[in-house]
Amino acid sequence: MSISRRKILAGTGIAASSLTLGSTQNAAAQNSAPQPFAPHDWKSVRAQFLLSPHLAHLSNFFFASNPTPVREAITKYRKAFDENPYSFLDDNMFRRDEDMLWRKVCAAAAEYVGGQPDEIALTSSTTMGLALIYNGLRLKSGQEVLTTTHEFYPHHESIRLAVEKWGGSMRKIPLYESSLNFSADDAIARICAAVRPNTRVVGVTWVHSGTGVRLPIAKLAAAIRKLNRNRSEADRILLVVDGVHGFGVVDEDVAKMGCDFFSAGTHKWILGPHGTGIVWAKAENWALIQPTIPSLMVKETTDAWRQDRPPVGPTQAAWVSPGGFFAYEHQWATVEAFRFHRQIGRKRVQDRIIELNSQIKEGLARMKHVTLHTPLDPDLSAGFVCFDVHGYKPQDVVQIFRDNRVIASSTPYAVPHVRLSAGIVNFPKDVDMALKVVRSLAR
Ligand SMILES: Cc1ncc(COP(=O)(O)O)c(C=O)c1O
Structure with a gap:
């Protein structure tokens, strides 16, 4: 299927201005004096990363963006x-x-x-x-x-x-x-x-x-x-x-x-x-x-x-x-x-990853033009959500996501699927954004 980027964008009705995803905190942190890290506040967690605030980063599992203390230690050494x-x-x-x-x-x-x-x-x-x-x-x-x-x-x-x-x-x-x-x-x-x-x-x-x-x-x-x-x-x-x-x-x-x-x-x-x-x-x-x-x-x-x-x-x-x-x-x-x-807490990290990926799964499960491959049960899954969109190749869906400022991936296996993966740098708004793009692909 050939992809018309403009058509998809028009179809989703997504304005570029709405794509800054829960990350104004991050931008602010980069432009002003750094706030002390508050491990119990997800906005403060996100502010430790230099991730572009204009994108929904739903492939962070691939290669980490490092938080401030890690970057500072590397720089020191x-x-x-x-x-x-x-x-x-x-x-x-x-x-x-x-x-x-x-x-x-x-x-x-x-x-x-x-x-x-x-x-x-x-x-x-x-x-x-x-x-x-x-x-x-x-x-x-x-x-x-x-x-x-x-x-x-x-x-x-x-x-x-x-x-x-x-x-x-x-x-x-x-x-x-x-x-x-x-x-x-x-x-x-x-x-x-x-x-x-x-x-x-x-x-x-x-x-x-x-x-x-x-x-x-x-x-x-x-x-x-x-x-x-x-x-x-x-x-x-x-x-x-x-x-x-x-x-x-x-x-x-x-x-x-x-x-x-x-x-x-x-x-x-x-x-x-x-x-x-x-x-x-x-x-x-x-x-x-x-x-x-x-x-x-x-x-x-x-x-x-x-x-x-x-x-x-x-x-x-x-x-x-x-x-x-x-x-x-x-x-x-x-x-x-x-x-x-350790500062954030291993259980809190797990629960946040479950919460956000469950939001993705539940959203996709409601869409008739989507086949979900990842179990809904958090005990049988972790930080990945794999799925197919009917009528689209996985790589094409990933490109449409990217054109709409959502960073997704396709699985590099013999039978590829589209893959979204939310981590502790994400917010429910990032997930909403991704779901909106998938919803727009219904025929
Ligand atoms: C299941 C699995 N094992 C291993 C790897 C490779 O990991 P590394 O880059 O640490 O070698 C990947 C890459 O994402 C993976 O998905």
Whole structure:
């Protein structure tokens, strides 16, 4: 379908002046003395971001706009590096173990996940974390990774590359035919029924970015624990989770969900600096990993190299955190992103995301020319709303949104859908704006 931008704009009757969306606060904040941050006031939360006030930003999950404290921390570290790069890096990375700033990032991440600092590896993205996990797990030849058809490219590809290397195999199963009518119990039953004696890893995604479905990881982990009762330690099924779209959204302690490995970028919903992420796992699971990239955070591996001997001891999280030099001004500033979430409160963040995305879902569900793909139930979904508009390609709907100053996305999967995603930077007015555009596309 060819799109006439003018026609759509005329059809919606949307005047440019009405498109400044609940963000006058933001513009004011940029032009006057900054107000102290009031974490319980959503307008004050929004004022911490430099997001253009003329747009409804409904794709912020993709790549975070950083709030003021994160930007200021990046600037502070960058200035110090520019002034004296050798000493600043040596003082904060190498000189005294207890002064290493990466330890503060691990401590902040551990507090957020409800785990321990030495359970955290620091990565640059969800993708890097998944690759380090699968590449590092020493599968026996003939063992398989069981995964689902709903994974995003970096998960499937990390598995494919690893099993080729280890001489294993991968198998994908669907967890649902209709995402709108997703049943958590059915999905878990499907996974358990698909496990075979040679299944060593089950790899899933917490929140599916192609449909918006949220898997109950804790329930799945409990079901897998049952299956493991009859298995030896060497054959125990390991649960690996791509958690990026639940991390910073769902009010759950990741370290208590019962999965074995959890990878998430911190540059999406956590609102941290670009090129940052974590993997969480317990010590006994880190011990199963063969590191892929030499780490700079571990004395033992560098001592072993100097002494021309293999490192001694089980692999730990820090051994898997990749060297060489990183964009440390970004890695270290991640502390501020976790603090920002803590100030607002993890439950309040979750509730706000549920409230706004429910408003989108309920609005779309009332439109006859729309097919909704994301479950209405907030327990089965998170920060995504995926849908189709009858007679329009998803990419064309995204362009119409953009022409009307709404930033939406289309899902980059084999079968694409239109995707809206509201976060803590949004207001109900942004959602009204998006719904008005979709309403105008009825024929
Ligand atoms: C489910 C899922 N996993 C992983 C990624 C990639 O995340 P990263 O950029 O942190 O590697 C995405 C991207 O949005 C995603 O949707």
